[in-house]
Amino acid sequence: MSVLPNRDRQAERREATRREIVDAAWEIARRDGLAAVTLREVAAMIGMRSPSLYSHFDSKNAIYDAMFGQAWTLYLADMREHHARLPEPPREAVLAIAEHFFAFSLADAARYQLLNQHAIPGFTPSEAAYAPSVEVIGLLQDTLRGLGVTGTADVDLFLALCGGLLDRQLANEPGGDRWLRQLPRVIDMFADEVGLPGPSLRSSR
Amino acid sequence: MSVLPNRDRQAERREATRREIVDAAWEIARRDGLAAVTLREVAAMIGMRSPSLYSHFDSKNAIYDAMFGQAWTLYLADMREHHARLPEPPREAVLAIAEHFFAFSLADAARYQLLNQHAIPGFTPSEAAYAPSVEVIGLLQDTLRGLGVTGTADVDLFLALCGGLLDRQLANEPGGDRWLRQLPRVIDMFADEVGLPGPSLRSSR
DNA sequence: GTCTATACACCGATAGAC
DNA sequence: GTCTATCGGTGTATAGAC
Numbered sequence: 001m002s003v004l005p006n007r008d009r010q011a012e013r014r015e016a017t018r019r020e021i022v023d024a025a026w027e028i029a030r031r032d033g034l035a036a037v038t039l040r041e042v043a044a045m046i047g048m049r050s051p052s053l054y055s056h057f058d059s060k061n062a063i064y065d066a067m068f069g070q071a072w073t074l075y076l077a078d079m080r081e082h083h084a085r086l087p088e089p090p091r092e093a094v095l096a097i098a099e100h101f102f103a104f105s106l107a108d109a110a111r112y113q114l115l116n117q118h119a120i121p122g123f124t125p126s127e128a129a130y131a132p133s134v135e136v137i138g139l140l141q142d143t144l145r146g147l148g149v150t151g152t153a154d155v156d157l158f159l160a161l162c163g164g165l166l167d168r169q170l171a172n173e174p175g176g177d178r179w180l181r182q183l184p185r186v187i188d189m190f191a192d193e194v195g196l197p198g199p200s201l202r203s204s205r
Numbered sequence: 206m207s208v209l210p211n212r213d214r215q216a217e218r219r220e221a222t223r224r225e226i227v228d229a230a231w232e233i234a235r236r237d238g239l240a241a242v243t244l245r246e247v248a249a250m251i252g253m254r255s256p257s258l259y260s261h262f263d264s265k266n267a268i269y270d271a272m273f274g275q276a277w278t279l280y281l282a283d284m285r286e287h288h289a290r291l292p293e294p295p296r297e298a299v300l301a302i303a304e305h306f307f308a309f310s311l312a313d314a315a316r317y318q319l320l321n322q323h324a325i326p327g328f329t330p331s332e333a334a335y336a337p338s339v340e341v342i343g344l345l346q347d348t349l350r351g352l353g354v355t356g357t358a359d360v361d362l363f364l365a366l367c368g369g370l371l372d373r374q375l376a377n378e379p380g381g382d383r384w385l386r387q388l389p390r391v392i393d394m395f396a397d398e399v400g401l402p403g404p405s406l407r408s409s410r
Numbered sequence: 411g412t413c414t415a416t417a418c419a420c421c422g423a424t425a426g427a428c
Numbered sequence: 429g430t431c432t433a434t435c436g437g438t439g440t441a442t443a444g445a446c
Contacts, residue, residue: 035326121240164369
């Protein structure tokens with residue numbers, strides 16, 4: 001017999017079903033693309049009918065919203081862990097941050113589209129789902145400041161440089177490295193621009 | 206009485222109808238976004254029923270395809286004209302090329318999404334529609350080479366830098382200049398990287 | 411609360427009459 | 429070439445069984 005009151009058991013079951021739904025949606029998104037997710041297939045995948053999903057989510061966009069928040073929360077956790085073991089030289093550390101972001105992004109193209117591009121026509125993330133992504137930016141800002149990168153414009157620039165390479169790599173040559181391999185060069189340009197000390201990254205790679 | 210045979214008059218009328226369709230689609234895309242284009246509204250806008258559109262285009266994606274080709278053809282023409290009057294110093298010339306691309310892109314966000322992002326889930330441009338965009342890249346490559354930028358990787362980098370700023374500007378703050386105003390700085394970084402002579406662009410702006 | 415059955419409005423696309 | 433009618437698909441709403 002459980003020591004938990006019924007309320008908690010029900011809430012637990014409810015949360016488990018919500019995650020089943022979100023997991024099924026991710027599976028379809030990874031297999032056939034983000035736009036291929038349909039409520040009927042999500043429901044069928046977990047042995048339900050599509051209207052039943054409305055007991056757990058207000059709309060299809062609410063499912064995208066949960067996926068958005070979940071993925072940014074995951075990246076936030078990954079990032080915290082990764083920032084604890086950055087290389088010492090600032091220039092190397094900035095490259096490591098960028099490479100970590102690249103690895104996370106390239107691991108799941110559908111996820112990158114949801115998080116970093118506006119790939120779903122009618123979808124705008126809610127305040128709650130947006131929160132962890134704001135936290136990611138804040139943490140990035142703090143870490144970069146600690147490395148000697150001050151100023152919002154510099155952080156904007158860093159993200160624009162990374163995104164510029166990532167977008168083109170994933171759009172034109174997913175799985176390749178034509179844009180990817182320019183990352184050390186770009187980080188070097190950035191480090192020179194903002195005045196980070198240290199030798200060139202490209203020479204050693 | 207026309208001197209043209211009937212065949213040509215019919216072809217002319219047919220082409221006019223095709224352009225009416227494409228123009229209507231652009232109007233909807235500019236007003237409500239690229240994804241908001243529906244065959245029923247396009248047809249209604251020119252006094253037709255939606256199935257009639259299939260006499261002129263094989264599918265909805267074929268309309269997007271025509272829009273894609275038309276817009277790249279327009280940019281190619283703009284570009285040719287603009288390249289005839291570039292400033293003398295290579296660094297200034299590269300900035301002028303980027304600024305021209307920015308102006309074209311910012312003038313129509315829906316057009317930018319169609320041309321430079323993969324905003325329509327099931328749509329891939331045909332060989333024919335893709336051709337003018339290939340020509341644009343070729344012309345850009347030739348012009349940059351004439352300015353001292355050699356190597357495919359350098360052209361890739363130039364486009365990634367421009368796209369990185371443009372994507373974020375249009376996605377996060379359309380109409381603003383938070384990312385836009387970093388263009389001279391970025392072009393300076395690029396010019397330094399590829400070894401273009403001349404004084405910094407930022408100091409003069 | 412959770413799920414099903416049914417239905418609605420809209421979409422892109424097709425068939426066939428004129 | 430354009431029409432009407434219709435098809436299979438979608439997201440979504442609601443009534444009601446359990």
